[in-house]
Amino acid sequence: MKFKKILFPFIVGALAFSLAACGDDDKAKKEEIPKDEVKQEANEEQATAEEMQEKLEEQQLDAKKLVAVVNEEKLTGEEYNVALASIQSQMLQSGQDLSSKESIDQIKKQTLETLVNQALILQNAKKEEIKASPAEVDKKYLSFEEQFGGKKELKKALKDQKVDDKTFKLQITDSIIFDKYIEKMVPTEKVTDEEIKNYYDQAASDSKEAGEEIPPFEEASEQIAGILSQQQQQKNLAAHVEELKENAKIELKI
Template structure:
């Protein structure tokens, strides 16, 4: 599991899922309109309308299937070191994981995936809680300016204030709840830098990583930019992978020492 962005994906994933559903419907209607020739026959217009309706129906059916995996927002889903985790947190994590699976071309609503999604969601929640508990013990905080900056970036990512509010409403969230999750994400990153600092990355490691990716890209008919143009990006990726390994080991230690009870 990737830990670096364990919190913001709850936000971004849930919002992206709702926005994707809305934009899919809007896009289908827009495409049918934009692509229609000026002298389109009535029969062709009917076919386009039917295709749009089919797309909208498919999106709606998927939303309904995914919603069935949610739990009551007040239901206690787990207890971690006497801290109760409720359905509202579970559902946020669930939406993110569902969205990530869809982005990878997987169907999170299938019968086979249902238990996998549930287990992954609970594991993610427990990991997040253990990390934040330790971060709070270390008295790590998120400044108001940091929260506002992250919120502005997220709002811009989702197309402005109106689109953001629409997405929040679809997820039964408000700005206050969103900023609380952003604060947790900032605290998480500070804790990550504290317990899993990235080491120095050598030029040899960057070159080896580049060569591996270049070989894969060549097989698929793509060509990478020159090494000097992407070396900084590769360095960041390698550092993140280093932190992932360190934090994963740290979380396992926290789990071994924690009292964890799953309720669903």
């Protein structure tokens, strides 16, 4: 019962994918598998990963290419490529094929939409004088260092994603502003006990048909409340973005 944002500061998705990959590598190292088999599997996985990476990089644009103009703000290939990497990472995690023409078209459309939506949010946040303090940015940065196991590991992950430290901190700043904006401008109502119970009953019914089990209601209720709250927030956010678009001048250049 996981839920992921459709609007987000781009770097989060890309780094989350990198972190997950590191976790998988660590797990593989700990498993008791003969060294020769581990080496062979590692070589095969590396070859597959490199082939996939080449295909993903083919979808990138020239960093200086103009991709969209949102209320006179020019969005370039550099910003597009960061958003693209995050969306590609999410799709990879869900097991989708990223190399077919249909997938490439879908990724391009989603990347542009995400890029435009985030620009609108951040532009409006500026009007509302919503800011991120240096202390907040530093705290968030340190939390990433902890997640990655230290400064050195984080630097490596950023390098792998082709993101420099300055750009990363700007993305963190946008992330903080983005979250503050949603909290202020897109409030949600408290989820009711009835809504939680209805969700659980439906999930239990679906799981039973699939021959699966779910945790007892007492264990799952808190997570369900979070899911329903996020769903409500996403619905409200989508409606809010549409309102922003009605009063915005948006030109797509690709």
